[in-house]
Amino acid sequence: MKEKTTIKPIQEPGFSHKDPVMDAALSWLFLLQDLPPNSPVRAEFEEWLEISADHRRTFEQVSSDWALPEADLVASQLANSTGSKAPAKPSSPVRRVQSFRLPRHLSWAMVTAATIIVAVGVSQYPALLLEWQADYITATGQTDVITLPDGSQLTLNTASAIKLDFSDNQRSVELLQGEAYFDVVPNPLRPFKVTASFSEVIVKGTAFSVRKDPTQDIIVLEHGKVEVTNIPDRLMQAVLLPGESISATLNEFSPVAKADTVEALSWVKGQLSFKDKPLSSVLAELGRYYPHAIITLNAELASTRVNGRYRLDNPELAIRSLVAAAGGTVSRIPGGILILR
Numbered sequence: 001m002k003e004k005t006t007i008k009p010i011q012e013p014g015f016s017h018k019d020p021v022m023d024a025a026l027s028w029l030f031l032l033q034d035l036p037p038n039s040p041v042r043a044e045f046e047e048w049l050e051i052s053a054d055h056r057r058t059f060e061q062v063s064s065d066w067a068l069p070e071a072d073l074v075a076s077q078l079a080n081s082t083g084s085k086a087p088a089k090p091s092s093p094v095r096r097v098q099s100f101r102l103p104r105h106l107s108w109a110m111v112t113a114a115t116i117i118v119a120v121g122v123s124q125y126p127a128l129l130l131e132w133q134a135d136y137i138t139a140t141g142q143t144d145v146i147t148l149p150d151g152s153q154l155t156l157n158t159a160s161a162i163k164l165d166f167s168d169n170q171r172s173v174e175l176l177q178g179e180a181y182f183d184v185v186p187n188p189l190r191p192f193k194v195t196a197s198f199s200e201v202i203v204k205g206t207a208f209s210v211r212k213d214p215t216q217d218i219i220v221l222e223h224g225k226v227e228v229t230n231i232p233d234r235l236m237q238a239v240l241l242p243g244e245s246i247s248a249t250l251n252e253f254s255p256v257a258k259a260d261t262v263e264a265l266s267w268v269k270g271q272l273s274f275k276d277k278p279l280s281s282v283l284a285e286l287g288r289y290y291p292h293a294i295i296t297l298n299a300e301l302a303s304t305r306v307n308g309r310y311r312l313d314n315p316e317l318a319i320r321s322l323v324a325a326a327g328g329t330v331s332r333i334p335g336g337i338l339i340l341r
Contacts (some may be wrong), residue, residue: 022058025058029059029204029331048067073182099180120191134161135162135163136161137160139291140158140289141158141312148166148168152185152192153182154180155180155213155268158179158327159177160175160179161178162174164182170191171193172193172194172195175196179210179211179212179305180209181207181265182203182207182208184203184207186204189260198248199217200229201227202227203225204226206221207222208226209265215250216247217248217325218247219248221241222242224242226239232251240256243259244259245259245264246258248250249283270312271309271311272285272312273308274306278302278306279306280296283296286310286312286319286322290315291336291340292337293335293337295337297339297340298340298341301323301327306326310322316336328341
């Protein structure tokens with residue numbers, strides 16, 4: 001008796017689907033590439049297509065989507081961001097798939113898909129290192145409210161991680177990645193310390209946020225009082241009062257500035273609030289909560305200024321609503337990648 005090929009869902013980061021038919025269609029798309037015409041696997045594939053109209057329709061969708069010209073751009077951008085090498089595209093144009101027996105011109109789509117998978121995998125590698133260090137960690141799109149050993153509360157934002165060090169004499173939190181909001185229980189005898197890349201924040205009882213970006217730390221004080229020290233140069237210090245913020249880099253502090261705490265801390269309530277911001281900067285914020293790539297092809301669209309308040313529990317819906325309001329369109333290709341025009 002002939003043993004059938006088992007089609008398993010694709011497990012690479014960014015390519016999992018709740019829909020098992022979509023998973024199977026993507027798996028068939030990769031499996032069939034470069035198989036000889038008389039391969040028994042092709043016969044099994046035809047049998048799978050005949051099981052339901054949904055199988056046939058889904059496979060046609062993914063095969064045509066991977067052949068989109070935009071896939072070239074996605075692969076190149078992701079490869080550049082991770083140091084991978086994007087494949088060279090053949091000179092002949094990619095045409096819409098007309099047959100379920102994969103034509104040779106779809107080879108580029110397969111190479112592109114492989115590039116995307118490798119690039120995304122490389123970009124997610126640092127997350128594995130965090131798991132060795134962090135006491136608490138959130139995935140992209142997830143937030144978590146944590147009660148600390150002293151009774152203080154910490155809200156951990158999307159894709160963030162912290163390490164704790166609490167003892168009889170100290171209360172210390174290291175922000176390893178992302179952003180956190182602290183509501184600290186007062187205790188004059190045990191100052192509460194938060195460290196990030198370039199800053200150390202000392203408090204005795206207050207509410208504030210610390211955000212760790214690649215080139216700077218951003219501290220926003222909601223109420224109370226905090227002392228901020230620059231870690232590379234500990235002689236560099238600043239004091240924040242309610243409604244103020246400061247950013248710290250490797251070499252300097254920014255001037256202390258007034259902060260719109262309602263906007264800056266709206267994420268604590270599961271929202272993103274913004275006023276008269278370019279769409280590109282809002283998309284960069286929403287991209288922190290969306291687990292896949294967002295590619296904008298329209299420069300005019302990216303510069304359009306927008307206002308609004310959106311819930312963060314469905315970032316794709318927020319992105320689609322914003323882009324539609326700005327006069328653009330959104331296409332979604334397999335893997336959740338959004339193409340904005």
